[in-house]
Amino acid sequence: MQSQLTFVPDYSEVLKQRMQALGIVSFRQLSHDSGVSERQLKHLRQGKIAQMRVEALFKLSDSLKMPVEALWQQFSPLGQEQAAPIPPEETLREEYQRLEQKLEQQRKILLEEFQRSSLQVLESWLQQWSAVVAAAQKNPQLPALPLLPLMKPLDLLLQEWQVDAIASVGEELAYDPQWHQLMEGTARSGDKVRVRYAGYCHRGKMLFRARVSPV
DSSP: OOOOOOOOOOOHHHHHHHHHHTTOOOHHHHHHHHTOOHHHHHHHHTTOGGGSOHHHHHHHHHHTTOOHHHHHHHTOTTTTTTOOOOOOHHHHHHHHHHHHHHHHHHHHHHHHHHHHHHHHHTHHHHHHHHHHHHHHHHOTTSTTGGGGGGGHHHHHHHHHTTEEEESOTTOEEEOOTTTEEESSSOOOTTOEEEEEEOEEEETTEEEEOEEEEEO
16 A cells, blocks of 8 residues: 655745845854744745744744735745635734733743842842941951952942842841841840841842841
8 A cells, every 4th residue: 555645845945035135045044033943944944834933924024024924925835826814914913012022021030030049149248248348438448448449340230130238237227127137136126226237129129138236
């Protein structure tokens, strides 16, 4: 019994011609420039455009300088006249924008998680350094003073990451257990305490409390 061969259309030459007209020398370059995976390009070359992701269609539409409708018709296995029906462009664009927003939201979440985990690793150093800075500013003879300008890039990074100190080292304020951690002795809410090591907030959320002592 003879096995039936499955016909797989090949649009590689059609795609190459379009690429050459735009100065794109390889499928790898097209993948890199458009941000579309080579797997998705393989779908396009095999006439499986209906299986491609919406965002990939719009990215290729931009890179190949072709409207989505023209892209769909030219790479459809049924030909231009009998092309597989394409969803309305408005529907596709809405889906594309929804996916972009979702990806941007995920990017922000991952970035914030990375920043927060990095700051937690630096917790001990940040608190100790806040005390060193305060001491150096009070006593210019301390050897740590020349190091302060070298830490300016770190200060800028903390500003960019929206990291804010909870009070200043040496500051006296009312004790609040939500924001302050006692290093010694006892204190009730509202009692006066002195900040020994700064605490920090990250994007408005508590990172670690300031360490204080009763006055």
